[in-house]
Amino acid sequence: MSEKTVRVELDARSYPIHIGSGIWEQYLLPLTVGAEVALMVDDNVAAQPWFAALRTKLTVSAAKFVLLSVVAGEKTKNLSVFSQLCSELARAKISRRGKIIAVGGGVVGDLAGFVAASYLRGIALVQVPTSLLAAVDSSVGGKTGVNLPEGKNLVGAFCQPVAVIIDLDFLQTLPSRELAAGMAEVVKYGIIRDPEFFELVKNGAPRDLSRVIEKSVLIKAGVVANDEREETGLRAMLNFGHTIGHAIEQTTGYGQWLHGEAVSVGMIGAAWLSHRLVGLPLTVTREIYSALVANKLPVTISGLDFARLAPVIAMDKKSTGKSVNWVLCPELGRTTQNNKVPDEMLREAIEICAGRKAI
Ligand SMILES: NC(=O)c1ccc[n+]([C@@H]2O[C@H](COP(=O)([O-])OP(=O)(O)OC[C@H]3O[C@@H](n4cnc5c(N)ncnc54)[C@H](O)[C@@H]3O)[C@@H](O)[C@H]2O)c1
Numbered sequence: 001m002s003e004k005t006v007r008v009e010l011d012a013r014s015y016p017i018h019i020g021s022g023i024w025e026q027y028l029l030p031l032t033v034g035a036e037v038a039l040m041v042d043d044n045v046a047a048q049p050w051f052a053a054l055r056t057k058l059t060v061s062a063a064k065f066v067l068l069s070v071v072a073g074e075k076t077k078n079l080s081v082f083s084q085l086c087s088e089l090a091r092a093k094i095s096r097r098g099k100i101i102a103v104g105g106g107v108v109g110d111l112a113g114f115v116a117a118s119y120l121r122g123i124a125l126v127q128v129p130t131s132l133l134a135a136v137d138s139s140v141g142g143k144t145g146v147n148l149p150e151g152k153n154l155v156g157a158f159c160q161p162v163a164v165i166i167d168l169d170f171l172q173t174l175p176s177r178e179l180a181a182g183m184a185e186v187v188k189y190g191i192i193r194d195p196e197f198f199e200l201v202k203n204g205a206p207r208d209l210s211r212v213i214e215k216s217v218l219i220k221a222g223v224v225a226n227d228e229r230e231e232t233g234l235r236a237m238l239n240f241g242h243t244i245g246h247a248i249e250q251t252t253g254y255g256q257w258l259h260g261e262a263v264s265v266g267m268i269g270a271a272w273l274s275h276r277l278v279g280l281p282l283t284v285t286r287e288i289y290s291a292l293v294a295n296k297l298p299v300t301i302s303g304l305d306f307a308r309l310a311p312v313i314a315m316d317k318k319s320t321g322k323s324v325n326w327v328l329c330p331e332l333g334r335t336t337q338n339n340k341v342p343d344e345m346l347r348e349a350i351e352i353c354a355g356r357k358a359i
Helices: 024-032 051-061 079-091 106-121 132-138 176-193 195-201 211-224 235-239 242-251 259-278 282-292 306-314 343-353
Strands: 004-008 016-022 036-041 064-069 099-104 124-129 143-148 151-158 165-166 326-331 334-339
Touching: 004 211, 016 099, 016 211, 024 051, 024 124, 024 165, 036 051, 036 079, 036 106, 051 064, 051 099, 051 176, 064 079, 064 334, 079 106, 079 143, 099 106, 106 124, 106 132, 106 151, 124 132, 124 176, 132 176, 132 211, 151 242, 176 211, 176 235, 176 259, 176 282, 176 326, 195 211, 211 235, 235 242, 235 326, 235 334, 242 259, 242 306, 242 326, 242 343, 259 282, 259 326, 259 334, 259 343, 306 343
Parallel strands: 016 165, 036 064, 036 099, 099 124, 124 165
Antiparallel strands: 004 016, 143 151, 326 334
16 A cells, blocks of 8 residues: 555644554654653553564664553543653653653543643654544544543643554554444544545445545544634534534443444434434435444444433533534535534434434
8 A cells, every 4th residue: 555644734733644554663763763752552552463563663762761551441541540641751750852652542642642741741742543543533633631520531632743653554453343433433524524435435444444544634634724722613523423422421431332332323313413403314314324334333322311411411511601512414524513402302312322213
């Protein structure tokens, strides 16, 4: 496969996203030669066959090296682990010139990013995403943070990386459930931004992921470049399916459902609301449903109910004043925001998400 570089254009904070097979040494080693390096990883990724070589080469190229290992999974994304990681950096005497290299999925990326944004008021961050979800979404755009018991990603910072290195060889060891979870965000890009891309992915993940990753990253980079801090409303479109998705993750306990799985079910709810409130044709609503099924994603979660989800949705951090910013989709490739969703309509959408009502 040919190698590709997509740039996130943010003036002085612009950075490249390199995508290709067997590319990590070419791009990562030059950033670490003679540097103070903190390599952050979860225990699951650390056990993958390719990780030992990466670790060894970084140990050799860095002037100072510390390995920060965390337990894999969403529950790790909390303030206590954040604090432990900062202490480990301090004990290793990593200075302001230090670099954090985040190798792993979105959990490690979000946590490492928040540590990079905070430790000594900010040190450099390099994202090396190894899950599909991290490659197409969380490693790009600079949102970092941790969860609170009160909600997901409630504490965090914007911290753009100096580079994102997506080596497709690393993704080879990704379990199929995790691959499917990443496809949820890929399908989302098609729904919100690009009907042709939706066509490409609606029948399932292609064997060669390079095009899917490149196109997804191009869409995300374009949105981020025009609304880095979610101020103009453009970036908020990326939250399609996430209002219900985040509430599912929270009410079922972080980790029971993968982020992408919860977003998949959330997109079913958002597609239904789009049909009922902003005119998304029923045929397209059903096409979205089929696309998520074809990508081996859950489209219902039994036991979801309005009484538990609605208060959590009302707490959504993207709320403006008293109303939640619902992102809906009147037609493939386009979104509208600040939609008002009456309770009875949300109740209906949740019935669909729970599988008690058919689309
Ligand atoms: N910052 C953002 O803009 C943003 C966007 C979307 C999602 N997120 C966050 O990302 C997180 C979800 O990310 P995720 O789905 O990558 O979860 P994750 O980080 O938990 O990774 C999923 C699992 O796959 C394993 N894994 C990763 N790469 C592997 C590989 N190459 N081989 C084998 N196993 C591998 C991990 O160890 C983990 O067990 C959530 O916390 C979510 O809130 C952040």
